[in-house]
Structures are given as structure tokens and as C-alpha cells.
Amino acid sequence: xxxxxxxxxxxxxxxxxxxxxxxxxxxxxxxxxxxxxxxxxxxxxxxxxxxxxxxxxxxxxxxxxxxxxxxxxxxxxxxxxxxxxxxxxxxxxxxxxxxxxxxxxxxxxxxxxxxxxxxxxxxxxxxxxxxxxxxx
Numbered sequence: 001x002x003x004x005x006x007x008x009x010x011x012x013x014x015x016x017x018x019x020x021x022x023x024x025x026x027x028x029x030x031x032x033x034x035x036x037x038x039x040x041x042x043x044x045x046x047x048x049x050x051x052x053x054x055x056x057x058x059x060x061x062x063x064x065x066x067x068x069x070x071x072x073x074x075x076x077x078x079x080x081x082x083x084x085x086x087x088x089x090x091x092x093x094x095x096x097x098x099x100x101x102x103x104x105x106x107x108x109x110x111x112x113x114x115x116x117x118x119x120x121x122x123x124x125x126x127x128x129x130x131x132x133x134x135x136x
Contacts (some may be wrong), residue, residue, distance in 0.1 A: 031099065059117070
């Protein structure tokens, strides 16, 4: 049984002071911001941008997000967010994220984005976002 080839990339992000809470930890909500930044950079690495997609009428809306926190991150930590396109369907793209500090896994997560038109109706993902299937 063949699997879809995985498309992935790493993005380095340094934790800014304003992103920490009173305990000095990276606030949990900022992981979602980091996921978005890493997704955007992965797309950019293939010569595409969200702006280009939106200008062509393809809007990607977040329909599901999950984060599992393993260890804390602190101000000035240099993190690596590994983003992988885990799966694509006709109208959906799933990403998986691994967040590392100095090679140690500190968080992992998943998102699902749906492709919609300007009226919010589902529409097929553009071909450039589809993960090709082996033998297909």
C-alpha cells in the first residue's frame, strides 16, 4: 500500500519577550501564531504566497487545530517548527507540526484548513497545494 509523499520544511522562530506570560513562559496561544508563520514559510518555499492564493480567489480557513504541550519555551529561546503537509483532499489540507528547542521536542500539533471561495463555499484546492500521490 503506497502512502502520500510528505512535503515538509523547518522554520526558525525566536521567542520574543512580548510573547511570554507572567511566569516567563511562551504563552500557549502563540503556538498557533507560530504554526501559521511556519505554514506560510513552507508555502513560500515553493514559490507561492497566501496573498497570491487569495488574489486568485482561494481562501484557506482554519477548521481544526490541536496542540500538545510537552515542555515549556522561554523568552529568547530559538525554536524550530517543522511543518509537514500530512494530507490533502479535494478541498482540505492537513498540516502536522513539531516544535523543537535544541533538538528536544517541546510541542506538537495539527491543523486542518478548508479551501473556500469569497462567499465561504467549499471549492477545490488549487493543484499547487495538492500533495501528489505515488503512481498518480
